[in-house]
Amino acid sequence: MDSLQKLCSTLEPLLRRVVGEEVERVLAKLTPAKVGFRSSPKRIQGSDSRSLRLQFRNKLALPLFTGSKVEGEQGSAIHVVLQDASTGQVVAVGAESSAKLEVVVLEGDFSADDEEDWPQEDFENHEVRERDGKRPLLTGELFVTLKDGVGTLGELTFTDNSSWIRSRKFRLGVKISSGYCEGLRIREAKTEPFTVKDHRGECKSPNFKQ
Template sequence: MPPHLFTGGKVEGERGSSIHVVLIDVITGNVVQTGEESASKLTVVMLEGDFNDEDNEDWTREHFDNFEVKEREGKRPILTGDTYVILKEGVGTLGGLTFTDNSSWIRSRNFRLGVKAAPGNGDSYHIREAKTEPFAVKDRSGELDKKHYPPALHDDVWRLDRIAKDGVLHKKLLKANIVSVEDFLRLLVKDPHIS
């Protein structure tokens, strides 16, 4: 998982990659490709970011369930979209999921995605719950203020590194009619020693 995601955006791994769930046999370490469990239906849930911080893989289903995060009162569910994964030959891919709320209101300030057997699945076998690494979910409005790498010529000058939006340097640049990255570069080419 990336270190942070944004509300309203698609849930995806590092650099936009898909998130896969793989069912591994604990005894052999191989992917379970055959049998009833290889085609299980799993439920995707939100977990507190500090669930099993100590990387202890020995938890009970009840302990896992106690760390599930539910929506705040009066709010939509935290995770919307396709909250189920169907395994095919022991492998599944998370579908279109979206966060509707940020993670700043929970104790750890982070979430984890978790998966567990869906109700009615795993009655004749046991599938161990799984979890991702912790990550923060920020409000989409924060994404609008992100720096661009690399910045485009038409970007506002505050998109450049070390220039805070509405900060002292940004205000000085605006006063000097330097509004865009292109304006900044033109001035820099004319006078590289300007301070």
């Protein structure tokens, strides 16, 4: 009996060490999986970044003439909104929801699909400036500030017709003004293409209002 007790006393530390090493080895295998499992929500959250875009909410009243106010259909104000591209919902919170926008004139043949996220360079390469020796092509309130993700364009007037550019049509565009939302890509907005005619031909238009 004494011999058996001595044997047990001798083996006990050895068994404890072997069992301890085996437990540590098993835990070492399980730990990376647990860490990976816990970190997966962070990876999902990081990849769930919103795709933001500007969008015109209503269409322009046509035809357009030089010197006449640019308006929405039926004389309404022209609204632009900041949207989450994946849901179409207006983004009403955050710094971007109160950003300053710039109104520009675009070539009518800038035909990128309105659902696409085109590169900023493509948009800017289609911007139109006035002809040499002419007044600024678009005059009036060229900047608008979003409020809760919605902006209303002010008074705008074309000073020149659209017959001199390759497509013979313009578009209005809006983009984030320089110095706002830096580091955040917000896709620009554009209207449908339209023709701008000289004011002197306005009376000949069947839609001319007295």
